Amino acid sequence: MAKINESYKKLEAGYLFPEIGRRVRGFTEANPGADVIRLGIGDVTLPLAPAVVEALHAAVDEMATESGFHGYGPENGYGFLTDAIRQVDYKARGVDIDGEEIFVSDGSKQDSGNIQEIFGQGCSIAVTDPVYPVYVDTNVMAGRTGNADADGRYEGILYLPATEENGFTPAPPGERADIAYLCSPNNPTGAVASRENLGAWVAWARENDAVILFDAAYDAFIQDPDLPRSIYEIEGARECAIEMRSFSKRAGFTGVRCAYTVVPRELTGTTASGERVGLNELWGRRHATKFNSVPYVIQRAAAAALSDEGLAQTGEQVSYYMENARRIREGLAAAGFTVFAGEHAPYIWMRTPGGLSSWDFFDQLLDKARVVGTPGSGFGPSGEGYFRISAFNSHANVDEAIERIGKVFAG
Amino acid sequence: MAKINESYKKLEAGYLFPEIGRRVRGFTEANPGADVIRLGIGDVTLPLAPAVVEALHAAVDEMATESGFHGYGPENGYGFLTDAIRQVDYKARGVDIDGEEIFVSDGSKQDSGNIQEIFGQGCSIAVTDPVYPVYVDTNVMAGRTGNADADGRYEGILYLPATEENGFTPAPPGERADIAYLCSPNNPTGAVASRENLGAWVAWARENDAVILFDAAYDAFIQDPDLPRSIYEIEGARECAIEMRSFSKRAGFTGVRCAYTVVPRELTGTTASGERVGLNELWGRRHATKFNSVPYVIQRAAAAALSDEGLAQTGEQVSYYMENARRIREGLAAAGFTVFAGEHAPYIWMRTPGGLSSWDFFDQLLDKARVVGTPGSGFGPSGEGYFRISAFNSHANVDEAIERIGKVFAG
Numbered sequence: 001m002a003k004i005n006e007s008y009k010k011l012e013a014g015y016l017f018p019e020i021g022r023r024v025r026g027f028t029e030a031n032p033g034a035d036v037i038r039l040g041i042g043d044v045t046l047p048l049a050p051a052v053v054e055a056l057h058a059a060v061d062e063m064a065t066e067s068g069f070h071g072y073g074p075e076n077g078y079g080f081l082t083d084a085i086r087q088v089d090y091k092a093r094g095v096d097i098d099g100e101e102i103f104v105s106d107g108s109k110q111d112s113g114n115i116q117e118i119f120g121q122g123c124s125i126a127v128t129d130p131v132y133p134v135y136v137d138t139n140v141m142a143g144r145t146g147n148a149d150a151d152g153r154y155e156g157i158l159y160l161p162a163t164e165e166n167g168f169t170p171a172p173p174g175e176r177a178d179i180a181y182l183c184s185p186n187n188p189t190g191a192v193a194s195r196e197n198l199g200a201w202v203a204w205a206r207e208n209d210a211v212i213l214f215d216a217a218y219d220a221f222i223q224d225p226d227l228p229r230s231i232y233e234i235e236g237a238r239e240c241a242i243e244m245r246s247f248s249k250r251a252g253f254t255g256v257r258c259a260y261t262v263v264p265r266e267l268t269g270t271t272a273s274g275e276r277v278g279l280n281e282l283w284g285r286r287h288a289t290k291f292n293s294v295p296y297v298i299q300r301a302a303a304a305a306l307s308d309e310g311l312a313q314t315g316e317q318v319s320y321y322m323e324n325a326r327r328i329r330e331g332l333a334a335a336g337f338t339v340f341a342g343e344h345a346p347y348i349w350m351r352t353p354g355g356l357s358s359w360d361f362f363d364q365l366l367d368k369a370r371v372v373g374t375p376g377s378g379f380g381p382s383g384e385g386y387f388r389i390s391a392f393n394s395h396a397n398v399d400e401a402i403e404r405i406g407k408v409f410a411g
Numbered sequence: 412m413a414k415i416n417e418s419y420k421k422l423e424a425g426y427l428f429p430e431i432g433r434r435v436r437g438f439t440e441a442n443p444g445a446d447v448i449r450l451g452i453g454d455v456t457l458p459l460a461p462a463v464v465e466a467l468h469a470a471v472d473e474m475a476t477e478s479g480f481h482g483y484g485p486e487n488g489y490g491f492l493t494d495a496i497r498q499v500d501y502k503a504r505g506v507d508i509d510g511e512e513i514f515v516s517d518g519s520k521q522d523s524g525n526i527q528e529i530f531g532q533g534c535s536i537a538v539t540d541p542v543y544p545v546y547v548d549t550n551v552m553a554g555r556t557g558n559a560d561a562d563g564r565y566e567g568i569l570y571l572p573a574t575e576e577n578g579f580t581p582a583p584p585g586e587r588a589d590i591a592y593l594c595s596p597n598n599p600t601g602a603v604a605s606r607e608n609l610g611a612w613v614a615w616a617r618e619n620d621a622v623i624l625f626d627a628a629y630d631a632f633i634q635d636p637d638l639p640r641s642i643y644e645i646e647g648a649r650e651c652a653i654e655m656r657s658f659s660k661r662a663g664f665t666g667v668r669c670a671y672t673v674v675p676r677e678l679t680g681t682t683a684s685g686e687r688v689g690l691n692e693l694w695g696r697r698h699a700t701k702f703n704s705v706p707y708v709i710q711r712a713a714a715a716a717l718s719d720e721g722l723a724q725t726g727e728q729v730s731y732y733m734e735n736a737r738r739i740r741e742g743l744a745a746a747g748f749t750v751f752a753g754e755h756a757p758y759i760w761m762r763t764p765g766g767l768s769s770w771d772f773f774d775q776l777l778d779k780a781r782v783v784g785t786p787g788s789g790f791g792p793s794g795e796g797y798f799r800i801s802a803f804n805s806h807a808n809v810d811e812a813i814e815r816i817g818k819v820f821a822g
Contacts, residue, residue, distance in 0.1 A: 001620040002589040003531030004680035004688050008696055018486065018699050043482035053475040056708070057468060063666070064464040071454035071665040075429065106517055106668075106703070113701040117552070120414030137700050141528070178413040209412040254482040255474070255707040257517075269415035277415050285419055288429055289548050290524040292517070295709055296666040297467070 007143040012152055016133050016378040017041050020362075027366050037401040039328075039390045040372035042187065042346065044252040046320060048301075049313035052251065055304030059297035073293035076284070077104025077260065081299045084306040085260060089245065095232045101262050101280060103287050104294050104302075108217045108246035108259040112181070113138040114290070115213055115242060115261070118282040119179060119269065126177035128170050129159040130188055130379030130386070132215065135181040151381040161382040162189055168340065168349065169197050172204030180205065182231075183215040185222060188379045188388040189349045190341025192227055198234045205240035211269065211279070212241040217259075220250035220318050222344045238264040242279065249346065249392075251305035251314045258294055258302040321346050324391035324398045331402035332389070335409070346391040349376070353409050361387055369404040418554040423563055427544050427789040428452050431773075438777050448812040450739075450801045451783035453598065453757065455663040457731065459712075460724035463662065466715030470708035484704035487695070488515025488671065492710045495717040496671060500656065506643045512673050512691060514698050515713075517705050519628045519657040519670040523592070524549040525701070526624055526653060526672070529693040530590060530680065537588035539581050540570040541599050541790030541797070543626065546592040562792040572793040573600055579751065579760065580608050583615035591616065593642075594626040596633060599790045599799040600760045601736075601752025603638055609645045616651035622680065622690070623652040628670075631661035631729050633755045649675040653690065660757065660803075662716035662725045669705055669713040732757050735802035735809045742813035743800070746820070757802040760787070764820050772798055780815040 020040050028034055048056075062068030076082070082099045090097045105111050113134045116123075125139050136157060139145060146155025153159055158177050160170035168191035172180070182201060184193035193201075205212050212231065219229040231237045243262045247253035263283045268276040294302075304310045325342040332339045332350060342348035352361040358375030365371050365387075374390070376383030391398070431451050439445055459467075473479030487493070493510045501508045516522050524545045527534075536550050547568060550556060557566025564570055569588050571581040579602035583591070593612060595604035604612075616623050623642065630640040642648045654673045658664035674694045679687040705713075715721045736753040743750045743761060753759035763772040769786030776782050776798075785801070787794030802809070 001681045001685075002622045003534055004682060004690070004693060005529050005531055006682055008529065008693055009682070009688075011696065041483065045477075045480065045482065047476050047480045048471075048474045050475070053471060056471040056474075060459075060464060060467040060471065063459045063467075064461070065458050066456075069456070069458045069663075069666075071456065071663075072452065073666055109703045110701060118416050118419065120416055121554070123414055134700060141697070141700070143532070211413045252480075252482075255480075255484055255704075257703065257706045270412045271415060271417055271420070274412075277420075279415070282415060282419055285422065286552070289545060289552070290521060292520045292668065293666075295668045295706065297708070298706055 005141065007141050010140050010145065010147050010154070011137060012148060016374070019378070020372065020374065023363070024366065024372055034370050036366070036370045036372060037393065037397045038372045039393055039398070039401055040374045042249065042390045042392055043254050044249060044392050045394060046252055046317045048252055048256070049305065049310055049317065051304045051307055051310040051313055052301045055300045056297055059300035063297065070296035073296055073299065075288045075293060076100070077102065077294065078296070078299050081303045084303045088306045088311070090230065090232070093229060093233060095230055097232065097262055098265065101264055102260050103263065103283060104258065104260045104299065105291065106257045106259065106294050107248070108215060108244045109134055111244045111259060111261045112213065112215055114286065115283070116142055116179070118279060118286055123178035124156070124158065126158040126160060126173060126180040128162050128182065128186070129381060130162060130376055130383030131181065132183060132187050133379060136380070153381055159380065159382070162186070162191065163382065164340070167191060169193050171197065172201050176208040177210055179211050179213060181213045181215070183217070185218040185345035187218065188347060188374065188376065188383065190345035190347035191349070192222060192344040195228050195234070198228055198231055202231070202234045202237050202240060206236055210240065211267070214241050214243045216243055217246040218249055218345050219245065221322060221346050223322065224344065227344060239266045242267065247302050247305055250318065251302070251310070252317060253302070256298060256301060258298050321391045324393060324395060327395070327398050328389050328391060328402060332405065335402070335406035342391065348389040348391070350387050350389060352385050352387050355385070358384055358387055365405065368408045369401070371401045371404055416552065418552050421551050421556065421558050421565070422548060423559060427785070431783065431785065434774070435777065435783055445781050447777070447781045447783060448804065448808045449783045450804055450809070450812055451785050453660065453801045453803055454665050455660060455803050456805065457663055457728045459663055459667070460716065460721055460728065462715045462718055462721040462724055463712045466711045467708055470711035474708065481707035484707055484710065486699045486704060487511070488513060488705065489707070489710050492714045495714045499717045499722070501641065501643070504640060504644060506641055508643065508673055509676065512675050513671050514674065514694060515669065515671045515705050515710065516702065517668045517670065518659070519626060519655045520545055522655045522670060522672045523624065523626055525697065526694070527553055527590070529690060529697055534589035535567070535569065537569040537571060537584060537591040539573050539593065539597070540792060541573060541787055541794030542592065543594060543598050544790060547791070564792055570791065570793070573597070573602065574793065575751070578602060580604050582608065583612050587619040588621055590622050590624060592624045592626070594628070596629040596756035598629065599758060599785065599787065599794065601756035601758035602760070603633060603755040606639050606645070609639055609642055613642070613645045613648050613651060617647055621651065622678070625652050625654045627654055628657040629660055629756050630656065632733060632757050634733065635755065638755060643673070650677045653678065658713050658716055661729065662713070662721070663728060664713070667709055667712060669709050732802045735804060735806060738806070738809050739800050739802060739813060743816065746813070746817035753802065759800040759802070761798050761800060763796055763798050766796070769795055769798055776816065779819045780812070782812045782815055
């Protein structure tokens with residue numbers, strides 16, 4: 001009999017966002033015509049920038065000709081894209097990244113889910129809590145954990161609570177771990193790591209010979225130029241960190257699909273016998289065996305998003321969403337809610353009112369205000385009693401949502 | 412110290428196609444201007460069909476508008492695409508597949524590499540030999556094998572030799588295995604499985620409670636309408652088979668990226684305690700956690716390839732490549748080579764001349780005829796002494812390649 005991977009049975013009920021989708025579908029089917037405003041999943045709403053659209057059309061036209069047709073692409077991405085990434089995302093901030101250290105992919109969800117494959121089964125994992133569920137779930141599926149306890153904490157994972165006290169930016173733990181997942185600006189809390197905080201993490205990783213998996217999918221939302229956008233702005237990070245970045249939020253690519261992962265050449269793991277093995281080579285082998293490059297037209301679109309014109313246009317989109325973040329933050333605060341973050345991230349993190357559980361608040365918000373958010377507890381036990389509001393929507397919908405929430409829950 | 416996944420160290424030198432790429436680059440750098448004809452990697456060469464191009468442009472225009480913009484797509488693919496798949500690929504051949512049994516993805520390489528994740532670590536694996544390297548390598552990476560022996564056979568994998576005697580279509584083994592990978596039309600041998608052969612495999616799988624992973628990426632090249640294109644044309648296959656299909660070869664999508672996997676609801680695996688678990692649900696959980704849907708514009712393109720117009724246009728492309736296959740088959744036979752297949756597949760399988768090893772023939776072919784093919788031994792030990800020629804190129808290049816090969820090796 002073909003045995004299944006029983007680690008899947010340890011997973012909590014379902015991946016968070018499909019569960020939200022199911023509840024929202026249930027509500028809209030029971031309330032046809034209900035005017036639901038979605039501030040749940042962090043999904044962009046503005047149309048693609050003109051420079052991106054133009055590049056897509058041009059690439060499609062190329063693919064329609066014998067001379068311009070492109071079949072299988074280079075495994076790690078076309079040079080025109082990796083060159084643009086090196087220049088715009090790194091060189092411009094004083095960081096040197098080699099083209100062969102960049103692996104273009106179809107999403108940071110995929111990369112942050114797949115990266116654990118190159119590590120040993122026995123590696124210990126640390127995550128901040130609440131956390132993007134993919135980091136935890138993929139380690140559960142890989143068999144690196146025991147069962148979840150009543151609060152949803154998996155045995156064998158080190159949870160570092162992100163709390164009001166630490167500004168939702170945990171310091172490195174006193175104990176060691178082999179791998180630590182960090183995300184800044186953070187999903188879900190919207191908190192952003194300072195240079196000092198990241199410096200402490202890099203020092204911790206180097207001291208413990210640990211690897212930091214740094215998810216910078218939201219870096220474009222950082223408003224303060226002095227805050228680090230890349231972990232490689234921190235001295236010594238090349239020896240201890242892998243970085244993942246995405247075009248999804250910065251350029252409206254959630255339905256276009258392009259991202260990349262940087263694995264510096266200096267970064268190594270060890271075999272049981274202590275031999276050092278380059279992680280760049282291991283990830284390259286994984287990428288070449290289980291992936292087959294991003295569509296040519298999409299890579300052209302991503303490169304266009306990094307052109308001067310594309311940067312200006314997508315920058316305006318980011319500003320539009322950050323204006324939403326401001327309205328949500330200030331509007332909810334004015335209505336008496338306790339809100340956090342949203343200054344360098346498209347997410348506002350809030351305390352649920354009246355001590356409601358995260359899912360109870362979700363259900364009430366949907367039922368009474370017809371607004372969809374994301375329950376903090378869906379991101380981990382320390383998210384219980386908190387709630388995430390996304391800034392991805394129109395100004396009008398955001399204003400309407402804040403007004404509704406205020407009316408239903410105020411006082 | 413972060414330990415690496417040491418199973419990667421068991422892998423043979425490198426994934427086959429990057430290795431070919433390296434040798435070809437080495438040759439062209441040493442011989443600048445050399446007119447190399449590539450019949451190696453199975454990569455399409457004709458431009459995208461007009462219906463596909465039109466759909467891409469239309470979808471890009473949609474993405475440029477507020478009302479037509481699409482962010483994250485449904486996890487398993489848009490209904491417009493899964494409906495077209497159900498109708499064109501299945502219903503038209505008398506097979507009923509439900510929309511929720513179809514998982515749209517960015518490639519059959521990915522799907523056939525990732526599918527092993529939902530199975531237990533201890534599952535025994537059977538492959539035909541030679542075989543598409545991804546099936547084997549991904550099980551090695553997952554730790555299901557021991558080391559490779561001198562011939563490249565991994566300990567713990569059951570290799571079923573595809574030989575001249577069995578028409579390169581092995582029958583099921585006398586012993587049992589938990590999982591068997593089949594590919595028809597076959598990559599690399601170009602052989603196609605008969606209804607009887609697949610019937611025997613389905614009977615074997617049902618008797619042994621095994622799961623068949625059926626790769627039908629090349630089904631569009633089958634010329635005889637009586638040959639099975641889907642394993643679900645075989646009675647009882649819904650209880651024992653997962654099927655993978657791709658738009659890469661049938662519609663020229665190698666640089667466009669769209670494929671899908673079918674996991675019937677009836678299909679189950681078991682836990683250690685004997686509980687039955689639906690594989691559809693498990694694959695759905697994997698897909699939702701580690702994947703994030705195919706770009707909207709690409710799904711529109713795939714649906715267009717399944718329209719009447721798209722089918723007619725891509726059908727002409729397939730005919731064009733099959734004319735190449737005929738020229739290669741007949742041309743090499745006339746030049747005295749022993750050739751096989753190429754009648755229902757874009758691949759010709761040939762014996763190397765003069766008892767040359769597969770890689771020696773590769774190097775000589777490149778050096779003397781400036782033609783790139785694929786060494787049979789790169790696909791497994793039973794491929795030693797054989798060679799794969801791909802039909803993906805222009806008529807003119809194919810004619811020129813055959814003439815060169817004939818000149819260099821004839822007699």
